[in-house]
Each structure stands twice: as C-alpha cells, then as structure tokens.
Amino acid sequence: MLDRERAYFAAHAPEWERGHPGAFVVVKNERLVGTYASIEEALAAGAHEFGLQAFLVRQLGVPPLQVRIPALTLGLLRADP
C-alpha cells in the first residue's frame, strides 16, 4: 500500500523540508499535491482531490513514530489468566 508514494517521499523529503520545515505534505502516485500547516489541512486537501482513495500524508522533518502496541503484538488482548 502506498509503495510509490512512500518511495517518492523518501527521495524528495529533504529538498521539500528545506523550503517547508515542519509542514505536512500530501503525495499521490509520484506527485507532491501540496504542503500544509496542519494534518487537518493536509487531510482536507487530499480528500478534496482524491475522496476516499489512498493518499500519503506525512510531516517533514519528523522521524516516523515508533508504533508500539504490546498487548496486540504479544497476543495478550483478552488474555485470561
């Protein structure tokens, strides 16, 4: 999912960041749709153009959040001792 968009982001994020540090970007296929001040603005722009289709939204200059969901990944949800 979003393979092309992620590859395009990885290749161009440093140059975009120089002009728009901290901005949120929307990428579709191999096109930068725009840069935005907040994630809400980015989501609105993406949905305006692509509706419920997938599009990439990321913030420039911010390392990806390390997602940790131990109860889920360890299979412990609803564990019954």
Added chain:
Amino acid sequence: MPILNIQLSGGLETPDGQRVALPSQAVLLQRGPVIQVTVGVGQVVAQQVLQQGGQLPPPVTGLALIDTGATTTCIDEEAAQKLQLPAIDVVTVASASHASTERNVYPISIEVAGLPIVVNAPRSVGAELKAQGLLLLIGRDVLQSCVLVYNGPAGQFTLTL
C-alpha cells in the same frame, strides 16, 4: 469538560444453568476498561467527500478497549475496509517477540456513547481486532487529551475528554 463514569456489570453461568452476578471489581479485571463507540471516516475527510457530492458508508459501532500501553489508536482492519477509510500512510508496528509488521494508517472519528463530542484520531493503525470482540484500541494519541481514572477497588473507571 464531558465526563464519562463507567461501572461494568456482568456475570457467569454456573454448571446448573444459573446466572450469578460478579462484583464490578472482577468484571473490570476480566474485561478491562471498555466503552461503546461509533467509528466513522475522519471528520475533515468526511466533510470534503460530502461537499464533492460523494457518499459515506454508515458508521460502525462496537467496543473499544482503553489501552495505555499502545502508542497509537488501532481500528479493526475489517471495519476499516467496511468504512472505505482512505489509507494515508503505512507504519511499522514494533514487537519484541515477533517480526515487525507493516500496517495501514487511517483517519477516523470516534463518538463515545454517553459523551456529546466526537474525537478525531487522524493516524489510527489498522489491526486484526475483531477476533477479540473489539472495534478499537484507544491508545495514547487519543489519551493525551484525556484524564483517565482507573478505580480498581470500586470496579469503575472515569474518562474525561
């Protein structure tokens, strides 16, 4: 500030078919802090789709477990497909004991039964939760704007949004 105070109730069936009520403390221990929620497409996305004359799938209702151990809110992947949520990113979910896995990220809105507000979780992670009887795991991305009081001895918890 809306306040939701929950005291769970429940029971079990004895071998001779009799239903026995359990103390709230035991029910909370068994089920954890769960709340009834209705989940839909994130509000900002929904507004745009409707303005363009599009239609939205009906929201989905189910149980959410408040999980203070989770960095990020998770939505059941099957429900995400039913809601036609647009994937807006892919993240790697780290695990100490299993291989890390890639999961889609979705913008969702959460309406908590009993509270007159809608919470947006713009970067919720898709996960297989249905088998656990859950629609959502509410993680610290949502909890960072809440006050949660877990009162084990009384078998109740309070959520303030």
